[in-house]
Amino acid sequence: xxxxxxxxxxxxxxxxxxxxxxxxxxxxxxxxxxxxxxxxxxxxxxxxxxxxxxxxxxxxxxxxxxxxxxxxxxxxxxxxxxxxxxxxxxxxxxxxxxxxxxxxxxxxxxxxxxxxxxxxxxxxxxxxxxxxxxxxxxxxxxxxxxxxxxxxxxxxxxxxxxxxxxxxxxxxxxxxxxxxxxxxxxxxxxxxxxxxxxxxxxxxxxxxxxxxxxxxxxxxxxxxxxxxxxxxxxxxxxxxxxxxxxxxxxxxxxxxxxxxxxxxxxxxxxxxxxxxxxxxxxxxxxxxxxxxxxxxxxxxxxxxxxxxxxxxxxxxxxxxxxxxxxxxxxxxxxxxxxxxxxxxxxxxxxxxxxxxxxxxxxxxxxxxxxxxxxxxxxxxxxxxxxxxxxxx
Amino acid sequence: xxxxxxxxxxxxxxxxxxxxxxxxxxxxxxxxxxxxxxxxxxxxxxxxxxxxxxxxxxxxxxxxxxxxxxxxxxxxxxxxxxxxxxxxxxxxxxxxxxxxxxxxxxxxxxxxxxxxxxxxxxxxxxxxxxxxxxxxxxxxxxxxxxxxxxxxxxxxxxxxx
Numbered sequence: 001x002x003x004x005x006x007x008x009x010x011x012x013x014x015x016x017x018x019x020x021x022x023x024x025x026x027x028x029x030x031x032x033x034x035x036x037x038x039x040x041x042x043x044x045x046x047x048x049x050x051x052x053x054x055x056x057x058x059x060x061x062x063x064x065x066x067x068x069x070x071x072x073x074x075x076x077x078x079x080x081x082x083x084x085x086x087x088x089x090x091x092x093x094x095x096x097x098x099x100x101x102x103x104x105x106x107x108x109x110x111x112x113x114x115x116x117x118x119x120x121x122x123x124x125x126x127x128x129x130x131x132x133x134x135x136x137x138x139x140x141x142x143x144x145x146x147x148x149x150x151x152x153x154x155x156x157x158x159x160x161x162x163x164x165x166x167x168x169x170x171x172x173x174x175x176x177x178x179x180x181x182x183x184x185x186x187x188x189x190x191x192x193x194x195x196x197x198x199x200x201x202x203x204x205x206x207x208x209x210x211x212x213x214x215x216x217x218x219x220x221x222x223x224x225x226x227x228x229x230x231x232x233x234x235x236x237x238x239x240x241x242x243x244x245x246x247x248x249x250x251x252x253x254x255x256x257x258x259x260x261x262x263x264x265x266x267x268x269x270x271x272x273x274x275x276x277x278x279x280x281x282x283x284x285x286x287x288x289x290x291x292x293x294x295x296x297x298x299x300x301x302x303x304x305x306x307x308x309x310x311x312x313x314x315x316x317x318x319x320x321x322x323x324x325x326x327x328x329x330x331x332x333x334x335x336x337x338x339x340x341x342x343x344x345x346x347x348x349x350x351x352x353x354x355x356x357x358x359x360x361x362x363x364x365x366x367x368x369x370x371x372x373x374x375x376x377x378x379x380x381x382x383x384x385x386x387x388x389x390x391x392x
Numbered sequence: 393x394x395x396x397x398x399x400x401x402x403x404x405x406x407x408x409x410x411x412x413x414x415x416x417x418x419x420x421x422x423x424x425x426x427x428x429x430x431x432x433x434x435x436x437x438x439x440x441x442x443x444x445x446x447x448x449x450x451x452x453x454x455x456x457x458x459x460x461x462x463x464x465x466x467x468x469x470x471x472x473x474x475x476x477x478x479x480x481x482x483x484x485x486x487x488x489x490x491x492x493x494x495x496x497x498x499x500x501x502x503x504x505x506x507x508x509x510x511x512x513x514x515x516x517x518x519x520x521x522x523x524x525x526x527x528x529x530x531x532x533x534x535x536x537x538x539x540x541x542x543x544x545x546x547x548x549x550x551x552x553x
Contacts, residue, residue: 076402085401134402141443143420144406144430149398156401257423322438377439386435 010054014043018272029139031132033334034366036272037359040279041287058277063240065274066339067230068267070241073130073159074248075256075263079199082249085156092150092312093157096330099304100126107297113351119172120344123165124358125301129334129366130155136370137329147313147326154312154330162336163192163242169340170239173347188238192246199250206247207255219262241339271335278342279359286356294360301365302372305330321380328376332369337362406430419451427451480542481512482549484531489553496523504544506537 021039025032086093104125108118133155142148167188175184199206210225212218226244233243251259309327318326341358344350398406400420408418408430416432426445433441446454484491490498500508511518511525512532518525527533535545 081399081401084399130402138403141440143400143403143428144408144416144418144432144440144443146416146438149400149406152401152403318438319436321436325439 007054007057011057014054014276015269015272017043018276022268022272030370031129031135031332031334031366032272033129033132033275033338034363036275037279037338037363040276041282041284041359043276043280058273058280061270062274062277062342064227065267065270065272066241066342067226067244068263069271069274069335069339071226071244071248072260072263072267074245075251075260076130077156077159077249078252078256079196079203079249082156082160082196083200085153086160089150089153089157089312092154092308092315093161095311096154096158096305096308097126097161099308100301103297103300103304107293107357108354111293111353113354116172116344117350117354119169120340120350120354121357123162123169123340124333124337124361125297127158127162127333127336127340128155128305128330129332129336129369130159132332132334132366132369133329133373136332136373140374142325142329145322145325146316147309147318147322147329150312150316150318151309151326151329154308159245163196163245164189166242166340166343167192167238169343171237173344173349174237184237187236188242191233191236191238192242195246196249199246203250203252206250207252210251210259211255215262218258219266222259222263223266239343241343274342275335275338278338278345278355281345282355282359283352286353287360290353290357290360294357294364297357297361298364298368301333302331302368320384321377324376324380325373328372331365331372333362333365334369337365429454477536478539478542479509479534479536480546481532481534482546484527484529484533484549486529487552488549489551490527490549491529493527494523495521495525495527498527498548500535500545500548503548504537504541506535506541506545508533509536510534 017039018036021035022032025035101122104121104123105118107125108114108121111117113121133151137143137148137151168185171184171188210218210221212221226247229243229247230240231243233246234240248256306324306327309325309330310323313323313326337358341355341362345352345355393409396408396410396418398408400406404420404422406418406420408416410416414437415434416430416437418430420428420430420443422428425448427448429442429444429446429451430440431442433439495508495511498508500506508521509519510533511521511527512534513528513530533549535542537545
């Protein structure tokens, strides 16, 4: 068969199957990310179809997927929100960082993956999934709750921390010498600071340049700018994803809203490809050996996230049920952990078991996070020995 | 009244009132423009008992419903298909000008041409009340008259001192 024809058929099968998985996820009210990972695992080694024909496309598509994921994350926040969030909640952010990076570091060191592995695992256990959490809060009708701003503030700081963490990670993964790594980190942090300050002052100019009443030219300008900035950032040793994130922050106001609207379907398409490819590249046979570790890590990091949320909510004078809700809401990990693992695995600087552990870990956390958020309330009531009162 | 405004990064803004009872009632405005009406729980003031999504139309209609001047206008409109005489019930609310004062002080007949034919107080009906009858908070005043007169009567009974 003609290679192009084969690619089209394979791609069709993959997207079609993902469509069904996405629908299934919507039906049972969960994030599609774990299902896409499972889909990738099924298609991969010994799966239903051999996807040799779409390798090239899958790689570039998943790269675009990460860029769009981060671009849209940046679009959700204005530079002002980030700065205010940082000023008001840096303590909570610090508690979050320390409590949730440590378990990852510990696991990597115990398994003998060295300092680079420790840095990667720290990021994987640290980053909550803002996508999953924002959706869960909306679905459970908790946007009016008093602990919700606390949760969102922690997420904002995490995303900011990611903007610093990702370039450091890319630099460390890429460089051989310590000094080279240090220089790269210095350059990337300087670039990020400059862009963030620029976004605060000149964000409206970026928005004006990109804005267009015509949908088609708007989409092309937006996508062009995202790829361009990501590419340049990548050349400067700042990760492509961070470049896109910073561009997203610089775009503000009505332009940001329109951008979210036109980019959403594209992001869904390419990000799905990214998660599938990650699953594809993970050999399902490597999962059983790391399952025990993943379960322990999941339990420990669920508890550390609950502690983080509990502490942060308590600082704001929120009652015990609210503290528990804030803690449980933060448990979900998802796209970011996989983005980090994806960067690490692609560089070849970490052992392959890390990909297996990251996949298993995210599968557990993306599924159990929303469940924990939903059932923490009745649980607290049982522990406190209170009967449910009429709420209205 | 103080409106508390809380930014919800990535989602929108929450604006709420703290009621005298300690409960919070307010609105979450999403970035995309749709609104949610929120009401805090009795047993857990941090949490919400209800968060009801409203379209822009529904939100503005609800807003009008809560404003008494518009309420009068709407009552008038509802009665337009009945010719001549209509009946209305108007509640004496806390803090209004005639709460705790005798019925005669309203000078309703002189000022609006309407007649107060009954007072509904809890389960009691006080038919043809005398001018000396004291109006109490939560009394329902039953008034008969023309639509214009009833609208004026409602304004008088809802006015504040």
